[in-house]
Amino acid sequence: MKLKKILPQLATLFVVVLIFGFFTMNAQLNMENRGIDFGYGFLTQESSFDVQFSLIEYSGSDSYGRAYLVGLLNTLLVSVLGIIICTIIGVIIGIARLSPNYLIRTTAAWYVEFFRNIPLLLQIFFWYYAALRALPLPQDAEAIFGASYLTIKGFYTPSLIWENLDIFIYSVIAAIVAIVFVRTHAKKLRENQGKHLPVLNISIAILFILPLLTFLFGGVSVGYETPELKQLAKTSFKFEGGLSIPPELLSLVIALSLYTATFVAECVRAGIQGVGKGQREAAASIGLNRKQVLNLIIMPQALRIIIPPTTNQYLNLTKNSSLAAAIAYPDLVLVFAGTALMQTGKAIEIVSITMLTYLTLSLSISFFMNWYNAKIAIVEK
């Protein structure tokens, strides 16, 4: 009986291994015939190409391995920024679609229909080429809030220069730990003795006062550096100093978040509409106020519906970020599966690493969201 169950599975496994083995052998044979070497040794070789934008120190004298890391971090940066922004826009639009106000409701509906029905690559091109062309050259740019500039060569804004930044970060971590402690204590107090503590006010106070103390006693100080216009040639200028965000990153994040936000908005709307009207009315009838109804009754049930499809959208956004190659944003695909592949000719090695990386990224997001979903799932009693 047991054998009957296991045998088909073993057979399937055998076939899968066979297919995989066949492809590996085929690739090996063909590469041998064509005089192509296989190996990952190139990862430690000098890359000898530069990358426009990197979160870590990198130059052409570093290895291909480090170039991979540069690309990976740039992909992560776009994905994280995109996920955060698309969630914010998506939630707002999703709620707006249920607004009793006709104007807000219709505008939100138009937004969703417009942005989700235009191919993403086209939108990226629009934000990069069409919107970029409309921006002024550095020398013509008007200051925004006195010291920030949006130009065709990027967005420039003052950067903060910290002293003893580590102490400040520790104080923020300490504040967060303290807040968690206060919240659990308040919960116990509420459940055991029925007392309500003003948790929100206390949390905000801790979050501000602790880091503030480090300025007074911890030797933390902060200055700033503003971007300055520099002349390169007669009609060619650029800003130097401060924080600069390349236009490739800007347009990619804008395009990805606006596009994905439409799908998130639909998830949010579905989630909220999925909670029965009776739930709201029942909650109101036992005397909960509007905020409590939303926080305690609607959201816990709505999130159950919202999270799984939204996870898919986060995964899509991460994978779509590989379209960056079209507009010169140095992400994993452009730097590693593009330039590095070209310079080394190691197609199979590099593509396999890239595929494995995206798989790992997607699975990590998926695991995290599944964990979060399990955590907020309603426990049946």
Place this chain on the structure above:
Amino acid sequence: MFKHLKQLTSLVAMVAVLFTFTTETMAAKKSKTLKNTQKKGFVRCGVSQGLPGFSNADAAGNWTGVDVDVCRAVAAAVLGDASKVKYTPLSAKERFTALTSGEIDILSRNTTWTLSRDADIGLTFVGVNFYDGQGFMVRKSSGITSTDQFKNGISACTNIGTTTELNMRDFFNSRGISYEPVAFEKADEVVAAYDAGRCDTYTTDKSGLAAQRTKMSNPDEHIVLPETISKEPLGPVVRQGDSVWEDIVRWSLNTMIEAEEYGITSGNADMMKTSDNPAIKRLVGSEGELGAAFGLDNDWSYRIITQVGNYGESYKRNIADTGILPDRGPNELWTKGGILYVPPAR
């Protein structure tokens, strides 16, 4: 009776096996790529995604350019008809994989011959059909007239996956200038970004700069700086391991160059058949048995010259008359002060 029948069939089978074996080796000698090409009836040629003068398609889908002419020459030699070419437009990133994986049989796409490409990745360069070098384009209004005027922080648009990216780094590093590389996958995207003002300079092979300038919204606003920062010998590439095919492509190109040297054009090739010069007679196929070495007939080179023309005709038609690079510079025959010099066809 049955016993005999059995013996007979095994004998027939043995003969059949032997026979197929011998025809196989004959064909293998003839080159697998050549055999496949003749069976398909067209030459599979990898070209650029649109570089005027080198490989560019018009609105009707007809490809022209000096790189295209190399593939047409091979088609004329191998199939007897220069128009029997199937073109596959490839980005810089895709080109070598397309060749090594067998999707195309000739890569004729302004590709620089370097040691690592030749030795490492299963490719063989067969010659040079254009001697080029990397240069910079800037806006006229910037007042820059030489690369010496480049300053720290300059942004440079270019293509990914080319020798350009490496040369650019060597150039700026050796001069201690910090720069911002903005690298796109397609040439059209580079041009659009530079044209929009995203970059201060656009760098690629000088022939490419000259060709792309014609695509700008206002070509007169841009100039190519005089400095050349690298050697870029561009030429056709084939897969490693098929030496007959390699020879066919190499000598198709050489034939075009040598025909110009001897003054044979598409117009006078017929008259040249009765020339007094044996070198000329060999090139137009009225003397010698040059084609036999490749498994081709003797008129292979004659067809190249009549259907495609010599190198000078190809250059004039595609690069000079289109206003891209009227001056041939190093791409002039060695007898006229250039460096085009090919081994003799004999």
